[in-house]
Amino acid sequence: MFKPQGIPTTHLHKIDLGLDELEAVRLADVLDLPQLEAAVQMDVSQPTYNRILKSAREKVARAIVEGCALRIQNGDQNEAVRISSERSVGQ
Numbered sequence: 647m648f649k650p651q652g653i654p655t656t657h658l659h660k661i662d663l664g665l666d667e668l669e670a671v672r673l674a675d676v677l678d679l680p681q682l683e684a685a686v687q688m689d690v691s692q693p694t695y696n697r698i699l700k701s702a703r704e705k706v707a708r709a710i711v712e713g714c715a716l717r718i719q720n721g722d723q724n725e726a727v728r729i730s731s732e733r734s735v736g737q
Contacts (some may be wrong), residue, residue, distance in 0.1 A: 667702030
């Protein structure tokens with residue numbers, strides 16, 4: 647979970663970010679992959695990848711601008727990176 651400093655989590659609105667959304671942001675904004683290549687990495691179509699990425703970016707922006715907690719669902723950041731690494735090795 648990522649949240650504004652100094653505010654208890656119980657007082658914050660929480661925005662849930664799925665592992666697929668976290669992975670889409672990582673591929674696009676950390677690794678700077680083109681959408682088609684990122685979609686292949688995630689084993690989804692390019693339009694599906696685009697929808698996942700758009701949703702993720704909106705959630706991250708809302709969390710920052712509105713001061714919400716960003717909660718990563720169904721695992722953690724290291725799990726998403728591990729999943730992506732396994733996909734890269736398997737290809």
